[in-house]
Amino acid sequence: MQVNESSLVGARDVGAEIGVIGAGYVGLTSGACFAYLGHEVVCADVDESKINLLNSGRIGIHEQGLAAKVEDGLTSNRLSFVTDPAEAVAKADFVFLCLPTPPRKDGSADLSFISSAVSEIARVMQPDTILVSKSTVPPGTSELLEQILARADVTDVAVAHNPEFLREGTAVNDFLQPDRVVIGANDQSVADKIAGLYANIPTQIVVTDTTTAETTKYVANAFLATKLSFVNSAAALCEVLGADVKDVMTALGHDRRIGAGFLKPGPGWGGSCLPKDSRALVNVAATAGYDFSLLRSALEVNEQQFDRIVAKVADRVVLEGARVALLGLAFKAETNDIRSSPSLEIAQRLIDAGAKVHAYDPAVTAEDLHEITGLVVESDAYAACARASALLIATEWNEFRQLDVERIVTLMYDHHIIDARNLLHRDLWVKHGFTYTGVGIFNSDEKLPVRVPARQARQE
Ligand code: UGA
Numbered sequence: 001m002q003v004n005e006s007s008l009v010g011a012r013d014v015g016a017e018i019g020v021i022g023a024g025y026v027g028l029t030s031g032a033c034f035a036y037l038g039h040e041v042v043c044a045d046v047d048e049s050k051i052n053l054l055n056s057g058r059i060g061i062h063e064q065g066l067a068a069k070v071e072d073g074l075t076s077n078r079l080s081f082v083t084d085p086a087e088a089v090a091k092a093d094f095v096f097l098c099l100p101t102p103p104r105k106d107g108s109a110d111l112s113f114i115s116s117a118v119s120e121i122a123r124v125m126q127p128d129t130i131l132v133s134k135s136t137v138p139p140g141t142s143e144l145l146e147q148i149l150a151r152a153d154v155t156d157v158a159v160a161h162n163p164e165f166l167r168e169g170t171a172v173n174d175f176l177q178p179d180r181v182v183i184g185a186n187d188q189s190v191a192d193k194i195a196g197l198y199a200n201i202p203t204q205i206v207v208t209d210t211t212t213a214e215t216t217k218y219v220a221n222a223f224l225a226t227k228l229s230f231v232n233s234a235a236a237l238c239e240v241l242g243a244d245v246k247d248v249m250t251a252l253g254h255d256r257r258i259g260a261g262f263l264k265p266g267p268g269w270g271g272s273c274l275p276k277d278s279r280a281l282v283n284v285a286a287t288a289g290y291d292f293s294l295l296r297s298a299l300e301v302n303e304q305q306f307d308r309i310v311a312k313v314a315d316r317v318v319l320e321g322a323r324v325a326l327l328g329l330a331f332k333a334e335t336n337d338i339r340s341s342p343s344l345e346i347a348q349r350l351i352d353a354g355a356k357v358h359a360y361d362p363a364v365t366a367e368d369l370h371e372i373t374g375l376v377v378e379s380d381a382y383a384a385c386a387r388a389s390a391l392l393i394a395t396e397w398n399e400f401r402q403l404d405v406e407r408i409v410t411l412m413y414d415h416h417i418i419d420a421r422n423l424l425h426r427d428l429w430v431k432h433g434f435t436y437t438g439v440g441i442f443n444s445d446e447k448l449p450v451r452v453p454a455r456q457a458r459q460e
Pocket of ligand 1: 136164165166167168169221224228261262263264265266267268269270271272273274277331332333342
């Protein structure tokens, strides 16, 4: 099918009736933002306690600006929450599917939540409703949904795909100021109607067929994952060559073909999407007859990155019996999400090697952690550092930049920093007697390069 690029073709006035199935990150953000844009939104979730919480104006997740948008929606009566999906879709012009697609054992996406929801609502939807999947789904899923509708004798509901590109922590902003909106529909008038929902947002709209839209989302996440594995590999290269990855990436970021985003080396990439979607795409590709070896390598490099960080700690302390302070449990800053968090991957490896890991995260509590036994969660950074031999920074929370170095010197048993986010001021910590190990940058026991001021460098 031909790919069209258009901006807001056939945009309609605001005020559509929207049903959202699933009130997780994607459903809640989309629902609250659609309501903010002037639509009438009914959001359904089977989790009754979540719905009660939402109806009382609380969101239960750490997401900047989202609670305010939910409150606005509830106050204006444009946003409501229900437990019965039928209630959410009964009057809807558009139904957005925002349900999880968890990985199966082989890495492929489990579509059972989506398929059973569609079977359940198939006969409740009004004729001419547009059913849109927003969750990340394998290419071909829209066709599968059409088949489910057809089996229920529903032939007057169009199926489309409108992938989300929201980042946790900045989801509201990403929804309201997107780099682009992608609409996959096999009928231009359906695409136009979906584009109308975004009429108040100035952005590029890319209209294409459903399979291409589904593929676009997977490929976007795979590209980001590959970019990060490349950056982490470049950091490892810098370490063996004695180069500084920060300067390398600053220089690369000025190249508009590369782009300045997603160039920070770290403990490896994680979260609920990049690892899951990358594995699913490797699986989708293999099933379709293509060995996506580049993406397989990106996944392997990411596993190696967790090991590399553990090796950095082991270079400084004997892990067996050592106490390690781990700062940061969330997979990145500004979220309390620990799904596929690099920090937990690393913690598990340290514990397996005999270390005692005491962790602190500003947004994650002990109750959030079910996966790791032997990890002690402390109430602040200083409690985590007490009697520790090494301090490992795993998440780039701003508050870790402000740590009281003098207090930590007295609290720790031995004085080693492993900064997996290159967050701390290296020289400050070294001045206080710590060894400092970053990622792809000069460690405290390496000779620093002579810095030539930029102007002088140009004159030479
Ligand atoms: C990711 C994508 O960025 C979104 O576009 C997409 O919509 C979303 O997945 C999804 O599929 O729903 P998110 O999971 O919120 O969003 O996380 P990112 O901000 O992409 O970060 C992913 C990982 O990369 C994190 O572990 C982060 O710490 C790491 N990262 C990111 C780095 O190590 N360095 C960087 O420079 C950037």
